[in-house]
Amino acid sequence: MKIRGKSLMEPRRFSGKTVEEATDNALETLDANLEDVEIVVVNPGRSGILGFGGEPAEIDVVLLDAGASGRSFDSSSEPDDDDDAPDSDDDYEHYEPESLESDDGYEGELEDEPGRSVVSAPMADVKDEDSEPEEGQPQPPSTTRRGGGQRHRPESAGRSERPERRERPSEPDPEVIEFASEVIDYFLASMSVVADTYIREETDDGVPVFDIEGEDSGLLIGRRGETLQSLQYLVNLIVTHQLGRSAYVQIDVEGYKQRRRETLAGVAQRTAERVVDTGESAELEPMSAYERRWVHMALANNSEVTTESSGEGSDRFVVIYPGGGGNGGGNSGGARRSRGRRGRGGGRGRG
Numbered sequence: 001m002k003i004r005g006k007s008l009m010e011p012r013r014f015s016g017k018t019v020e021e022a023t024d025n026a027l028e029t030l031d032a033n034l035e036d037v038e039i040v041v042v043n044p045g046r047s048g049i050l051g052f053g054g055e056p057a058e059i060d061v062v063l064l065d066a067g068a069s070g071r072s073f074d075s076s077s078e079p080d081d082d083d084d085a086p087d088s089d090d091d092y093e094h095y096e097p098e099s100l101e102s103d104d105g106y107e108g109e110l111e112d113e114p115g116r117s118v119v120s121a122p123m124a125d126v127k128d129e130d131s132e133p134e135e136g137q138p139q140p141p142s143t144t145r146r147g148g149g150q151r152h153r154p155e156s157a158g159r160s161e162r163p164e165r166r167e168r169p170s171e172p173d174p175e176v177i178e179f180a181s182e183v184i185d186y187f188l189a190s191m192s193v194v195a196d197t198y199i200r201e202e203t204d205d206g207v208p209v210f211d212i213e214g215e216d217s218g219l220l221i222g223r224r225g226e227t228l229q230s231l232q233y234l235v236n237l238i239v240t241h242q243l244g245r246s247a248y249v250q251i252d253v254e255g256y257k258q259r260r261r262e263t264l265a266g267v268a269q270r271t272a273e274r275v276v277d278t279g280e281s282a283e284l285e286p287m288s289a290y291e292r293r294w295v296h297m298a299l300a301n302n303s304e305v306t307t308e309s310s311g312e313g314s315d316r317f318v319v320i321y322p323g324g325g326g327n328g329g330g331n332s333g334g335a336r337r338s339r340g341r342r343g344r345g346g347g348r349g350r351g
Helices: 019-030 089-094 174-190 223-243 256-278 289-298
Strands: 012-016 037-043 057-063 196-199 209-213 250-253 282-284 305-310 317-322 335-337
Touching: 012 019, 019 037, 019 057, 174 196, 174 209, 174 223, 223 250, 223 256, 223 289, 250 256, 256 282, 256 289, 256 305, 256 317, 289 305, 289 317
Parallel strands: 209 250
Antiparallel strands: 012 057, 037 057, 196 209, 282 317, 282 335, 305 317
16 A cells, blocks of 8 residues: 655565554554555565464555644654664664564464365375374374274264375375475474485385484484474474375484384284294383384284284383284384283274
8 A cells, every 4th residue: 555745764664474463563663643654565474384384474664744644753753662663764674673573483273274174184004993093194094993803992072073085196296295395394493403304215105205314313203203203293284284185294214213113013023923822912012103003014914913002191002912813013112921811802992
């Protein structure tokens, strides 16, 4: 918007989350009314997602002479009640009021963009009702269990129906890769982690795998890989919301997940052999959800053992039972013999 009049000063740049907020900041700083200024929108700005990808709105503001507004302004005098204002007009180029400074990277809930809907990330490939959810996946899969007896888990009150499973693309989506790479770089910079990100040439079922390498990359793994999983979850959530469609990537740190999965598979096989030889069940040490899923998958085709997850919260662990069912398990922490053979009912399910 522009209002004609004789300018008394050089344009001053103001910013805000929106053009309206930037205008309010300008009027408050200049102690002026809307009819006293000329405003040129430099950048209308755009909202980000979880504090990422947003741009502030920017405007150039010029004070007009008294004849245009009916008020008198002296460009040589400093604005009243503004101790933080710069000493001269030249300082305004790099000046922003304190009211614009904010450490809030994200306020409130996610805002849906017009014409877009939030879609959960793709579902896991294992067709088991009790199987572990795909690591870093925003929403667990809705699947059916293989073989074995009936096991039931309590239904949560008010639980909504899960969306239909969507097939993953056979080839990586370039748009997903590009945006996910930007989000990962943003998080690394925010965490002051100096590292490089690569995309592995070999991907599973068209799922892009980002491998992070660097001196500080170990900080991204965390206890039981929980920090790494949280990062992957957030990246998938942001990419899915931003693109308005299902999107899924995997994130690894210098091959940590790959090595961990191979270790768990080896322990699972050895533990299963011991269970078959002794006829007694064995419990594994507590592990994360995606590690338990790896255990179930490692022994999925073993007809001599069955696996279940037991326990609560972060203390959940896998139990390996002798007997058919085609499921099994293990953990890098080593297996420990159970005090007594546990029944297979009781509402336990893999998780």
